[in-house]
Amino acid sequence: MSTMEPEIDVSSTAQWVIYVYSVSVILTSLEYLSISRQFSDVGYYSWKVFRITGQVPRLSARLMTLQNVLLGRTGVRTLLLLRLTAAVGAITSPLGTWRQWLALAMLAVLSCIFSWRQKYGEDGADQMTNLVGITLFLVVGPFQPELLLFFGICFIALQAMLSYLSAGVAKLISPVWQSGAAVGLIVDNATYGSQGAGNFLRKLPGVGKAVTWGTVLFEVTFPVMIFLPWPAPAIALVSGACFHLSIALVMGLNNFVPAFLSTYPALFFVSQLTNGGVLNLPG
């Protein structure tokens, strides 16, 4: 083994994924807690309404009663507080300990219950957070083999790459995105923009076109850059962080920042592996 080849440690990669994933869970839980009155029977997210939307499978009478208790306002507040506690537990526990694994197990289960509950209002950031959380629960623990941790980290990295590639290709084949007008159209509305942002891009259509095409090129090339020699992966990851931060600033999609950045340690791991790094599996 050459002394110049860096050793890459899957354990520290997993720990960093857990840190950022937990921040994502904490942010989401606190936001939902701040609007938790909407989960009451007279709130916007009333379970009495959501449960009859046809997307909830039929259950036995006992399970329905249990479900109604768990998914009313008090149940949801309890669920969110437990999520918060488990996220703090995951951050503060050493990797591979029972305490951390139990925290991750709680997070995975509670997040699945919450996804079941919230048929409307969740977004891609929530899906990525849940995916990362379930993967961590399956591969991080005192009794899981180290090779399984490696599989989990690679899975998270590949899902992240797929997300950027899929988003980029879908934009590349879209006539609206090809015209360069897409970003200007998106931010020129109240839902994901503002009058200021809309006016700015209308006055400078060249900037709008550049941002539109820049978004497409970034997303399509992101997975490729991860596998290229250094510093391409660093450029991709820094660009990605800037991309998500700017989306948070302009469009208010703040939860995408920790959700997608939680995959970046895994992406960095894969980039080092494919660039001649020596895998260090502990034990």
Place this chain on the structure above:
Amino acid sequence: MNAATLAFGILFTTWLALTVVVQFHYERINFFRRFDVLNLLPTWTFFAPNPGSTDYHIIFRNRFESGEVTAWRDALPIPKQNAICAVWNPQKRHVKVVGDAVSSILEAYATARSKGQSKESIESALIFFGPYLVILNLVLQSAGHPPKTVSLQFAIVERTSFGREAPPRPILLSQFHRIR
């Protein structure tokens, strides 16, 4: 490699493969999505191929026993973006719920029309449709229903570019729903 590790390896590979498959929005391929009740098969095609370039406003009016009808009001005004929203933005969830419900209604409406159903039969069937009930509930729970109200009506209005280039366009008008 032990059997458990191999099994998880197969699980992750299958999960990834299924995620790749659902990126293609073909009805036949995606039939198994109805079993994805936990949203573990995400579609990553954000804002594409059609970028979200429309605001949906839910407006409503009240009718009193006398027959008098109030003016239209916004049930859930879209909050303005500011710098704080880059860090803390719980209100985005309300807007997303509206967007999801309206998109489902429009999709169902378009599908029914493409199968030859009349506008009237679709609109009368809509009151049994989940996303319609979500919107109706939003209107019911929004503030500002006068005590004399006996029924209310809502409309979904589409607006682009803050109404600068074209006036807002109503896309759905509900019947009056009795609340007392």
